[in-house]
Amino acid sequence: MMNGVTIASKTVGRLSLYRRLLESSIPCGREHVFSHELALLACVTPAQVRRDLMSTGCSGSPGKGYRTKDLIDGISKVLDYPEVQRVALVGVGNLGRAILSYFSGRRPNLRITASFDTDPQKTGRVINGCRCHPMSELTAVLGRESIATAILAVPAARAQETTDLLVASGIHGILNYAPVPLRVPEGVFLEERDMTMSLETVAFFARRAALERK
């Protein structure tokens, strides 16, 4: 189960993608799949697929490819915890609510089981299938539910103080949708997903490409 083995975060991301593609896009009843087929669906090279799949311990045969079921099981062994892994969401605004409904039921082993907000109109209620707690209960709820992963969707001004509280409460991984970069101590994994940065980057290159065509 990858103990002590280093694995790059991009590899983990692609394994997550391969599994979904195997579950959803490989026609039912197809017992085997070639690396080049998976590569086409994932928009990467076949060599990349083969390298990534080495971490699962699965090996394919040149004539038949990989057994689909073995691949799904192998990836799940790397990615999934045997028990349900619980996730917390902090910030139940428009984006937070969209995140809740997006992830609802998507992966049985990875569930947003607690959300937090400062707004008393939201706390104490179940919003999009998830109970919303006041911030004052954050440390207690995270401890009780053994939550180590959090999604942050609070305004920029509250993001760093919320992060500090999450880290002090035992969080080891943060997916950040707040529009500001975060500082975390070593040993806490952080993935930044600033939507403004993404959109300004895409708009910049779209404009350049459009101008070059003229």
Added chain:
Amino acid sequence: MMNGVTIASKTVGRLSLYRRLLESSIPCGREHVFSHELALLACVTPAQVRRDLMSTGCSGSPGKGYRTKDLIDGISKVLDYPEVQRVALVGVGNLGRAILSYFSGRRPNLRITASFDTDPQKTGRVINGCRCHPMSELTAVLGRESIATAILAVPAARAQETTDLLVASGIHGILNYAPVPLRVPEGVFLEERDMTMSLETVAFFARRAALERK
């Protein structure tokens, strides 16, 4: 204006971030800022900041740093189009609506001015400040409004066909929130923002870090 000069997408993303930090986090009236101050806020190294800012043509002085106003103007010259740059959103579900309200008024020069959906309950209405058109009008609306940038928030099963239609209708940059990778022709800039991939990656490293602490 960067004509013919190559600039990495990560640099563009960081310039977007520096500008927001200069506008929001540098105390009012501070006429100058040092690269190490900006680096601290952006969670990058001072050398990275100085390298990135070279693309804006701004230069700092060793004793005083950069003039804040010059930096904001210099970054805007790189990132912004002199006119408003319009963006289309395809898919006005929970995530699409959250994206609309998130970007509403956030950057005056970059605006989501048209949205599209297949649901007749949504089309013809103004949702979160943006008119929702039927998919059949996509090509006409994008042409009329000179839109070259699109955000995709449709279900996985519709993502590739929608992308093909966007590209055929003159889109040159796509920010993809659909949970499936896209194939685009050369010359179209694509940024993938698969939320499941992000969450599974963060959860994986959070679990590892939590286990190592035990």
